[in-house]
Structure formats: C-alpha cells, structure tokens
Amino acid sequence: MKKLLLLSALLIFACSSDDSNDDNNDDNNQFSGENISKIEIKILNSSQSDCLDNYITSYGSETEYNFYYNNGEVTSATLNNSRFSCETNEVLLDSYEIFQSQLSNLYDNLQYQNEQLVYISWGDDNNNNYNLEWTDGNLTKYYKTNQECCYYTIVEYSDYSNNNKYEFGISFFEGEYDLINGMFKDEFRGVTSTNLPSSVTYIQRREDGTLEYDDLDLFYGYEFNNEGNPVKFLVDSFFSNYSPNSVNEIINQYQYTYQVEITYTN
Numbered sequence: 079m080k081k082l083l084l085l086s087a088l089l090i091f092a093c094s095s096d097d098s099n100d101d102n103n104d105d106n107n108q109f110s111g112e113n114i115s116k117i118e119i120k121i122l123n124s125s126q127s128d129c130l131d132n133y134i135t136s137y138g139s140e141t142e143y144n145f146y147y148n149n150g151e152v153t154s155a156t157l158n159n160s161r162f163s164c165e166t167n168e169v170l171l172d173s174y175e176i177f178q179s180q181l182s183n184l185y186d187n188l189q190y191q192n193e194q195l196v197y198i199s200w201g202d203d204n205n206n207n208y209n210l211e212w213t214d215g216n217l218t219k220y221y222k223t224n225q226e227c228c229y230y231t232i233v234e235y236s237d238y239s240n241n242n243k244y245e246f247g248i249s250f251f252e253g254e255y256d257l258i259n260g261m262f263k264d265e266f267r268g269v270t271s272t273n274l275p276s277s278v279t280y281i282q283r284r285e286d287g288t289l290e291y292d293d294l295d296l297f298y299g300y301e302f303n304n305e306g307n308p309v310k311f312l313v314d315s316f317f318s319n320y321s322p323n324s325v326n327e328i329i330n331q332y333q334y335t336y337q338v339e340i341t342y343t344n
Contacts, residue, residue: 112307112342113152114244114260117143122312122335129164133330136161136170145260147343153178155261176257184258185266195268197223210248215272217247228283235273236297241306243267246297247275274300274308289320303342310339 119141128137139161146154157174187199194217200206207223221230233247240246245259245267275297282291294316301310313336321327 112242112305113145113147113150114340115145115147115343116341117141117260118339118341120337122337124334126162126164126167131330131332135164137164138162143257143260151178151263152261155257157257174257176261178261178263181258181261185263188266190268193269215269217245217271220248227287228285230281232279232281233271233275234277234279235271236276236300238274238300238308239306240271240274243270245270246308247271247278284322288322288325289318290322291317291319293317305342307342308340309342310337312337 119139121137121139124137124139126137128134139159141157141159144156144158145152146156154175154177157172159172161170162168163170184198184200187197188195189197194210194212196210196212198208198210208220209223209226210217211219216233216235218233219230220233222228231248235247243264248259277297278295280291280293280295281289284290296314296316297311298314299310299312300308303309315332315334315336317330317332317334318328319330321329
C-alpha cells in the first residue's frame, strides 16, 4: 500500500540525516492558531473475517500519532499502531519516533511558486522526488518527478474551507496521516489548499500504461471545532489491483472505512 511506501521513505530519510540544528529561517509564511497534537485513525469495518482473503495478513488496525511542541514549534512525533495477526490472532505493535533535527536537510530541497510548495526532494535518489501542481488555490496533483506517467495522485475538493495550516489532500490517504506534514516547521509550509478534500485518487501504472493499482479515497462527515478546524471525518477507501495479463481486469478489490479524529493544541 502506498501509505507504507511513503512512511518507509520518511523513515529512511530521517535515519540517514544528521542531528544538527536547523539554521534556515526562510520566511515563506507565518501561521498562528491551533497545532495538531494527536491523530487517531481506526478502521471501522475490519474484522477477523478479512483473513479469509489470502492477501490480508492482519485486521483491526488502529493508529495514533502524537506531536510534541516547544515554544510553538513541533520538536518530535511518535507513531503507534496496533492490529491483530491473521495467523496467530495476537496483537501486533509498531512504534516509531522522529525528531525535528532529522529533517534539517529536507528544508534545503523544497521549492515554491507563488508561495505554494511545488517540489519536494527526499535526497539524491530521483525516485523519492515529487512535483506538486495547484489549481485555483488547491493542490490538485502530485507525482514522482521522473515517473509522472505511472505514479501520481489526483485530489478533488469539497466546498468546506481549509482554515488551518495543514494540507489534508496530501497528508490523509487510506485513512492514514503523512507524518512529514505534521512535522513541517511553519515557515516552510507555504500556503495550503483553500478547501478540504472530497476525494483523493492514487494511480499506479505499468510501463506499458496499463493499470496496476488504484486507490480511491472519499472524504465525508466532516465535524469542526469552534475555530472551524476539522476534528473528525470519515474516509471510504477502495483499493483495486489489476491483472498484468488483461487490460483493466481487477484481481483483488477491498473497501475499508476509516474514522479520523484530530486533537489540537494552541
């Protein structure tokens, strides 16, 4: 799944970076207001019956992200995931931690246009560089720089306004939260999308142009706090794998509903 690939990319980058202090004070945008302190994600329709599919190895996933601040700046974050093993029915646990100092080199490789973030580089490997495209104030497409044909994401938007500094169209996918979005220093965010997403579609194609995998995420049920920031929403995710021997023939298809709850701190 793409969430695992992106998380792996983040962890590889973090482990290869040094722990030196960040001295870059580029002032693209200053933000005030609420910071996200915790994200909780649950799969609402996952059960042991999922294990009847040989491709499924676990069920009942619950993930919690916690972000820690000092003088209003995020300094570290933790990820904790629990799920049940299909093979043993035992609880499986994963935990990760990332520190702000580990991202210092990333900030040197961000590019902007009209204060919008348009390029992210994870390092020297072109396979981990991404271009971002914007339309009418919203991030509408992002893709691997050298593989626009085959690995890309399309974002469509609701009428709900995005009143905070986080980019929900790029950060929430398959019900998961992209850790790097929450870890960004405010001055490097650039402006964020005007609206909250209604759908995010990830497409993966083979070299011959045929579909290999797609994931459609539908966002709905937004609930807001008094400041107008989303505190809860649902994501229906539809995953499809396609046969390499027949054009657009689906060989595996899954549908899950994720509940996302967000806690803020001033």
